[in-house]
Amino acid sequence: MHEALQKAARAIVDFNSDACIEAVNQCLDSGIPAWEVVNEGLSVGMKEVGQLFEKGEYFLAELVMAGDVMKDVMKVLEGKFDKSQKGRKGKVILATIKGDVHDLGKNIVGMMLSASGFDVIDLGTDVDAEVIVDSVKKTGAGGVGLTMLLTTAVGSMKEVADALIEAGLRDKVKIAIGGASTSEKLAKDLGFDAYGDSAAKAASIFEKLLEIS
Numbered sequence: 001m002h003e004a005l006q007k008a009a010r011a012i013v014d015f016n017s018d019a020c021i022e023a024v025n026q027c028l029d030s031g032i033p034a035w036e037v038v039n040e041g042l043s044v045g046m047k048e049v050g051q052l053f054e055k056g057e058y059f060l061a062e063l064v065m066a067g068d069v070m071k072d073v074m075k076v077l078e079g080k081f082d083k084s085q086k087g088r089k090g091k092v093i094l095a096t097i098k099g100d101v102h103d104l105g106k107n108i109v110g111m112m113l114s115a116s117g118f119d120v121i122d123l124g125t126d127v128d129a130e131v132i133v134d135s136v137k138k139t140g141a142g143g144v145g146l147t148m149l150l151t152t153a154v155g156s157m158k159e160v161a162d163a164l165i166e167a168g169l170r171d172k173v174k175i176a177i178g179g180a181s182t183s184e185k186l187a188k189d190l191g192f193d194a195y196g197d198s199a200a201k202a203a204s205i206f207e208k209l210l211e212i213s
C-alpha cells in the first residue's frame with residue numbers, strides 16, 4: 001500500500017484530522033484518485049476502528065471521534081471525484097434506513113454518483129420506509145440506494161421492499177444496497193437488484209441497473 005494511504009488510515013485510528021488531511025493531500029498530489037483514497041486509505045482506518053470497538057479497546061466516544069475525522073477529510077475530498085463522465089443520468093434516492101444513523105459511506109456514495117452525472121436525492125439517516133415511497137412518487141427517481149451498517153436494522157430493509165410493493169412501485173425502481181452489514185446474499189434474499197461493497201462501484205451499478213450506456 002502507498003505510504004500516504006497508510007498514513008491516512010493510521011490518522012483515522014488516532015483521531016488526528018490534521019494528519020489525515022495532510023496524508024490525503026499527499027495521496028492526491030501523487031496522483032492517487034479520490035475513490036482509491038477512500039477505499040484503500042480512509043475505509044481501512046474505519047474498519048480498524050470498528051475492530052478495536054469490537055475488542056472493547058475503543059468505545060462509542062472513539063467511534064464518534066473517528067467519524068468526525070472522516071467528516072473533516074471528506075470536506076477536502078468533496079469535488080475531487082472524477083467528473084469526466086458528467087452528463088445527466090437520471091435520479092437516484094439515497095437513504096440510511098430506519099434505526100441506523102451511519103451516514104459517512106452514504107455521503108461518499110452520493111458524491112460519487114453526483115460526480116458521474118446522477119441527480120442525487122439524499123433523504124438522510126434513520127429514514128422511514130414511507131418517506132422513501134413518497135420520495136419515489138414525488139421525484140419519479142429510477143434508482144434507490146439504501147445504506148445499512150447495523151445488523152439489527154435489517155427489518156427496516158424489508159419494510160422498504162414491502163412498502164414499495166404495496167405502493168405498486170417496485171417494478172418502477174431499481175434498488176441497490178450497501179454498508180458494512182449488507183451482502184450480495186441479503187440483496188437476493190430481500191429481492192433487491194444489486195449489492196455494492198464500495199462507493200466506487202455505485203455509479204456503475206446504477207448505470208447498469210438503469211440501462212445507461
Ligand code: B12
Nearest residue numbers: 050067100101102103104105145150151178179196198199
Ligand atoms: C463511525 C462509526 C460510527 C459513528 C457513525 C458516524 C456517522 N455519521 O456515520 C457513530 C459514532 C454515530 C456510530 C454509532 C453506532 N455504531 Co458504529 N461504527 C462506525 C464505524 C467505526 C465506521 C463506519 C464508517 O463510517 N465506515 C466508513 C464508510 C466509508 O464505510 P461504509 O459505511 O461501509 O460505506 C462504504 C461501503 O459500504 C459502500 N456503501 C455504503 N452505502 C452504500 C449504498 C450503496 C447503494 C452502495 C452501492 C454502496 C454503499 O460505499 C461506502 C464507501 O466506499 C463502524 C465500523 C465498520 N466496520 O464499519 C462501526 C459500526 C458500524 N458501528 C457499530 C455499532 C454497534 C454502533 C452503535 C450501536 C454503538 C452504540 N453502542 O451505540 C451505534 C449505532 C447508532 C445507530 N442507531 O445507528 C457496529 C455495528 C455492528 C453490527 N453489525 O450491527 C460497527 C460495525 C462496529 C463494530 N465492529 O462493532 N458508529
